[in-house]
Amino acid sequence: MSTKRGRITIDGFDADVVEQREELSDWSEDKDTNLESRWRRVAREIRRDRLALIGGTVVFVMLLLAIFSQPIKAFGVTIQPISITPYDPGQQFVAGTTENYADPSFLPWSEGSLLDYPFGTDTLGRDVFSRVMAGTRYSVTIGLIVTAISGTFGVIYGGISGYFGGKVDGVLMRFVDMIFAFPGLVLAIVILALLGKGYWPLVLAFTATGWAGYARLIRGEILKVKQNEYVLAAKALGARDRRVLFRHVVPNSIAPVIVQATLSIGTVVIGVAALGFLGLGFPPGTPEWGTMINAEQGTVLSARGWVRWWVTVFPGLMLFLFVMAMNMIGDAINDALDAQGGEGIDAAGGGG
Amino acid sequence: MSRTTQPILEVDGLKKYYETGGSFVDSLLGRSNTVKAVDGVDLTLQPGETLGVVGESGCGKTTLGRALLRLIEPTEGSVTSRQRNDDGTVDELDLTELSSSRLRDLRTDLQYIFQDPFSSLNPRMTVGDIVGEPLDIHNIASGEERTQRVEELLDTVGLNRSHAYRYPHEFSGGQRQRIGIARALAVDPEVIICDEPVSALDVSVQAQILNLLSNLQEEFDLSYIFIAHDLSVVEHISDRVAVMYLGEIAEVGTTDELFTAPRHPYTEALLSVIPEPDPGWEGNKILLDGEVPSAINPPSGCRFHTRCHRVIPPEDLSIEQETFRSVLTLKLYARQAESTTELVTLGGTGQLQEEYDETDPVAVDRVIRDTYEIPSQLPDTTAEETVSTSIERLVEAEPPAAAEKLDEVFVSPCEKQRPELEQTAETQVSCLLYTDEYNTGQPVVTDQTGDAAADD
Structure with a gap:
């Protein structure tokens, strides 16, 4: 035995030998079959999901309706001339006269074929089919716009708060707590009461509570x-x-926000409809789904009102369809973002 | 290595303290503690050299590296960077006083390579964007020029040009570290701080990365501060080595000097435990007692005195140094221990003590002396008296009372006097043994010879 070091030396740093012995990894150009970005992978996952596909189709059709149901005018110039609704959604007594509609037993289909008024007409003789189609322009777009604005603002606000931390975080987050202290819908009602009814007041009311x-x-x-x-x-x-x-x-850190945003589009639409039903959202007569149900609640509650069931069922069904579709998409996005858990090292992605 | 040139980086009295329990209420009630992660570090880095920084986990190596570049704000001290202009004049800049925009400009000269290649690359960016980001930030190149520069950089670090369009997760640890190096090189820096760049890698890959770093140093005339805990890695790559202990520099010297004749007892202990591939080697390992003390309340005087095997006995005691070390250890443990049993366990030599009666002074005396390897009779009368009295106190009272008694006599100069980093014949050492007062004239002799040259 000896206490002297260095009687045996090992040259452990001869990297040439190592480099000649093996490649840095077993990767080669040929193996590179499946290179894609995160968003493309997410899109692929969603396309594979049947439910999401159905949801996507519904939302897509509704968006088309929102655009093409009525002509769009900006500053007096028509920029979208197509109108696919059979009647103007505001046109009254399309299927009969004032006297006809005063008669509770009057049914719109007596004046024409079922195809002329597929969803029937309401108390004022307006075509419900045209109205629910035109309603997409209110409900669907408001959901998207509110979510886009509040999402963007929330991300910037929360981003600054979390990133800088410390006192900045403390102050900014106390303000968020304050927003949370109000029940969302009540705060929205207060804002609407201050600003009056209408599209943009509604957007503001929902953004003000949603971003937090x-x-x-x-x-x-x-x-x-x-x-x-x-x-x-x-x-x-x-x-x-x-x-x-x-x-x-x-x-x-954006992934959970995207999931949350998709799911909350439906929530906003429901919220807008709820305010509409309470008579707070849009001026009466606006073909917004909630407002339509509100306008007809008297009809349904009156004697023999159930005969005209279609006046509330179709707007309600549209609401249901849209929110359901949005939730299916949201779930699919959630799954797709979750599935790549370990930073996306999947079977085809290589790595190592 | 020419020592006459001006250092490219000069660190003077750098300190980084952290507050624990940072809430407002805590600080109001005085409950917060100060963690002295880096406590007064002086270093110089010569142009073109590699300075290794070694030390145990938690000794403040990484904090030092980050405070150097102001990635975390240093509490005190200065970091002077000297940049040679084209016309031969030299700019001196104190990093700690620069405005944030000036500091940003200076980031083109000082770069950092991170320890963990898996968390230091943004998983959402392509390699091309990661390596090209410094080019965007400092407006060095754009468009076609940028693409070209990125591909050049990838070439330089031994990656394929086509890798620019891939994501980090498609690469192995070694390849990722190469990407990190390419990113640091993008701004054409003068100094790179390498924070344990190979400790997360396989040994075979470590060698490749180390060789890459040395090749790059030659090619681009870089200076490295190389932080590591692996002594053989440091020995391989460094021109000079600084040994850190608890936020302070214990010893600095050229690699040869430090590895052949370590001066500081801590360096000595570290070097003595480097594994040796010789089965016939039995070595004389110096195993340090206990753990690294907490940086919240670092030991007084020399921070290493709690574990130092060469701790200096006070002059007025005529006892062996080894015995003094044992008594000192007993004293240090007694300060924190809550019972005699705990004291015996803490200082345990690994052997189980037989049952003893805690109320019997004679038994306790025997057990304690056994455990701490204190002879049953000390040659110095004062010393013997103090030790026996303090052990008696163990029976009557709590261990801290015994520590108090020992404190009356057994106080090493190392506990009272804080050593400065001083130049000895070879290395700069921060140890009282090498001051005029305590210098025995004998350098610490070890048989480390031959080791330093072994790997070269």
Whole structure:
């Protein structure tokens, strides 16, 4: 035995030998069959999902209806001349006279074929089919616009809060807590009471309560993501905070927000309909689904009102269809984003 | 390595303290503690050299590296960077005082390579974007030029040009680390701080990355600060080595000097436990007692005195150094122990103690002396008296009372005096043994010879 070191030397750093012995990985160009970005992979997952496909089709058709149901005018110039509704949604007594409609036993189909008024006509003789088609323009777009605005604002707000942390976070999040302290629908009613009825007041009312959820959601996610070394690496490269936040932190924490946003489009549409039903959303006579149901609740509740069941069933069905479709899409997106759990090393993706 | 040139990076008294229990109420009630992660570090980095920084886990290596570049704000101290202009003049900049926009510009000269190649690359960006990001940030190149530069960089670090369009998760650890290196190189830096760049990699890949780093150093005239805990890696790549202990520099010297004749007892202990491939080698490993003390309340004086095998006995005691070490260990443990049993377990030599009567002074005396390897009779009368009295106190009272008694006599100068980093014949050492007052004139002699040259 000896205490002298170095009697046997091992040259452990002869990397040439290692390099000649094996490749850096078993990857080669030929193996590269399935290279795709995250969003393309998510899109593929969703396309595979039958339910999502049905939901997507429904939403797509409704969007087409929103665009083509009535001509669109901007500043007096018609930019979309097509009108596919059989009647103007505001035109009254399409299937009879005032006297006809005063008679509770009058049915619209007595004046023409079923195809002329497939969903019947309402108390004022307006064509329900035309009206629910035109209604997409209110309900569907409001859901999308509210979610887009509140999502964007919430992500920026929560992003700043989570990224900078400390006192900034404390102050910003207390404000979010304040928003949460109000029941959402009540706050929306207050805003509508202040601003009056209409499309944009409704958008504002729902955005004002909706953004806080996104802010809180992404903040939590960012607190986790900002610990990653690539955030520090970006700072070490001299990146400004704005760049670090929106190029590195937010893209890695956005997934739950996207799921939440898709699911909440339906919630917003329901909320708008609820306010409409309470008579708070749009001016009476607007072919918005909730408002239509509100206008006809007297009919349904009156004696023999059930005979004219179609006046409330079809707007309600449209609501149901849209929200259901949106939720199916939301679930599919959730699954697709979840499925790639371990940063997307799937069977075809290589890695190693 | 020419020592006459001006250092490219000069660290002076760098400190980084953290507050624990950071809430407002905590600080109001004075409940917060200060963690002294880095406590007054002085270093210099010469142009073109590699400075290794070694130390145990938690000694502040990474904090030092990050505070150097102000990735975390240092609490105190200065980091001077010297940049040579084209006309030969030298710009001196204190990093700690720069505005954030000036600091951003300076990031083109000082770069960082991260330890974990799996978390240091953004999984949502392609390799091309990762490597090209510094080019965008500093407006170095755009469009066709950018693509070309990215591909060049990938070439330089031994990756395929087509890899620019892939995502990080498609690469192995070693390849990812190459991507990280390419990103650091993109801005054409002068200094790169490598924070344990190979510790997350397989040994065979480690060698490749180390060789890549040395080749790049030659090619681009880089200076490295190489943080690692693997001594053989540091020995392989460094020109000079700094040994860190609990946020302070224990010893700095050239690799040859430090590995052949370590001065600081801590360095000595670290080097003595490097594995040796010789089955006939029995070595003289110096195994340190206990754990690294907490950085919240670092030991007074020399931070290493709690574990140092060469701790200096006070002059007025005529006892062996080894005995003094044993008594000192007993004292340090007694300070925190809550019962005699705990004291015996803490200082345990691994052997089970036979049953003993905790109320019997004679039995406790025997057990304690056994456990801490203190002779049953100390040659110095004062010493013997103090030890026996303090053990008696163990029976009557709590261990801290015994520690108090021991504190009256057994106090090492190492506990009271904080050593400065001083130049010895070979290395710079922060140890009282090498000051004029305590210098025995004898360098710490070990038989490490031959080891340093072994791998070269």
